[in-house]
Amino acid sequence: MKPAVFDYYSPQTVHEALLLLEQHGFEAKILAGGQSLIPTMNMRLASPKVLIDLGRIGDLESIRLTEEEIRIGGMTRQYLIEQSPEVARDCPMLAEGIKLIGHPQIRSRGTVGGSLVHADPTAELPVILCTLGGAVTLASLDGERVVPAEEFFLTYLTTAIEPNEILVAVQIPRIQAGSGHAIEEFALRKGDFAIVLAAAAVTLDEAGKIAAASLGLGGVDGAPVKLDQVTDALLGLEPDSRLIQECCEQIRDIVEPEADIHASAEYRRDLSVTLSRRALETALSRARLSLSGSDNR
Numbered sequence: 278m279k280p281a282v283f284d285y286y287s288p289q290t291v292h293e294a295l296l297l298l299e300q301h302g303f304e305a306k307i308l309a310g311g312q313s314l315i316p317t318m319n320m321r322l323a324s325p326k327v328l329i330d331l332g333r334i335g336d337l338e339s340i341r342l343t344e345e346e347i348r349i350g351g352m353t354r355q356y357l358i359e360q361s362p363e364v365a366r367d368c369p370m371l372a373e374g375i376k377l378i379g380h381p382q383i384r385s386r387g388t389v390g391g392s393l394v395h396a397d398p399t400a401e402l403p404v405i406l407c408t409l410g411g412a413v414t415l416a417s418l419d420g421e422r423v424v425p426a427e428e429f430f431l432t433y434l435t436t437a438i439e440p441n442e443i444l445v446a447v448q449i450p451r452i453q454a455g456s457g458h459a460i461e462e463f464a465l466r467k468g469d470f471a472i473v474l475a476a477a478a479v480t481l482d483e484a485g486k487i488a489a490a491s492l493g494l495g496g497v498d499g500a501p502v503k504l505d506q507v508t509d510a511l512l513g514l515e516p517d518s519r520l521i522q523e524c525c526e527q528i529r530d531i532v533e534p535e536a537d538i539h540a541s542a543e544y545r546r547d548l549s550v551t552l553s554r555r556a557l558e559t560a561l562s563r564a565r566l567s568l569s570g571s572d573n574r
């Protein structure tokens with residue numbers, strides 16, 4: 278299968294790319310790793326007249342640390358995140374979750390910005406970003422704006438990005454002492470998109486009680502679902518497996534997944550409960566390790 282004819286531009290700077298976007302408007306599409314866009318073009322589900330390839334803009338490929346955040350450039354390839362010692366140390370959920378994306382071949386081309394803007398409901402990165410309270414930076418000719426993850430993902434394959442904007446960076450909070458991260462998913466085959474995935478982060482206070490917790494799900498709605506009502510019930514407690522199981526049972530009544538050719542709605546509900554419980558238990562045990570001064574990964 279071949280795509281429809283298109284014009285190809287390869288700008289050297291973000292400004293040049295933004296000028297091209299402004300000039301070509303709805304006829305243009307940004308090309309990042311091409312792992313989602315090119316197949317859709319080959320199947321003629323998308324036929325942009327203009328492709329603006331960000332591949333030569335070196336400034337967009339970076340992993341930087343500030344005191345509180347990891348800032349990753351929009352064109353950073355997924356395999357670079359997978360190999361980064363800083364990401365492994367400062368954001369174990371991202372280090373673990375990125376390995377669940379497709380296969381090494383996909384991750385060698387696929388980018389963080391491409392995955393976030395594509396916004397597949399079972400993609401790992403959107404769920405991780407929502408669970409950890411991250412944000413994206415979007416640039417246009419008018420300047421930059423920062424959009425929190427929970428406002429960025431709207432529904433199936435749809436985000437708050439405007440047609441004249443480029444995702445230039447993503448910011449994710451660094452893990453703190455006394456915290457643990459975990460991500461769990463079920464896919465039919467290794468490397469496939471998940472049917473359902475759950476990500477959890479837990480922070481303990483010095484007495485071993487839960488000071489903060491968050492839980493996010495993918496595959497149960499068009500956008501990641503954050504389950505604050507479940508994690509709020511754990512605050513101030515020193516939970517055991519039974520309490521976590523009881524809290525997670527509520528998820529069955531909270532989520533409203535749809536059935537598709539891969540799984541029934543009821544099966545997705547079951548997975549939501551089981552994977553959430555596993556993710557919370559693992560995050561909790563890693564937080565306990567961190568509190569005791571051991572490694573929390």
Ligand SMILES: Cc1cc2nc3c(=O)[nH]c(=O)nc-3n(C[C@H](O)[C@H](O)[C@H](O)COP(=O)(O)OP(=O)(O)OC[C@H]3O[C@@H](n4cnc5c(N)ncnc54)[C@H](O)[C@@H]3O)c2cc1C
Pocket residue numbers: 306307308309310311312313314315331351352377378379380383386387388389390391392394395397399400401402438442443444445468469470471
């Ligand atoms: C076989 C296979 C298996 C896969 N498995 C998984 C999986 O398990 N989990 C998963 O999460 N993903 C999976 N993917 C998708 C993969 O992660 C893609 O890399 C990702 O969805 C898109 O990233 P990309 O860099 O290739 O973007 P592209 O395909 O180039 O672009 C995707 C979309 O985002 C837009 N875009 C890209 N970058 C920007 C930017 N910086 N600013 C504005 N718009 C932008 C493009 O215009 C396009 O609309 C799989 C893909 C394949 C082919």
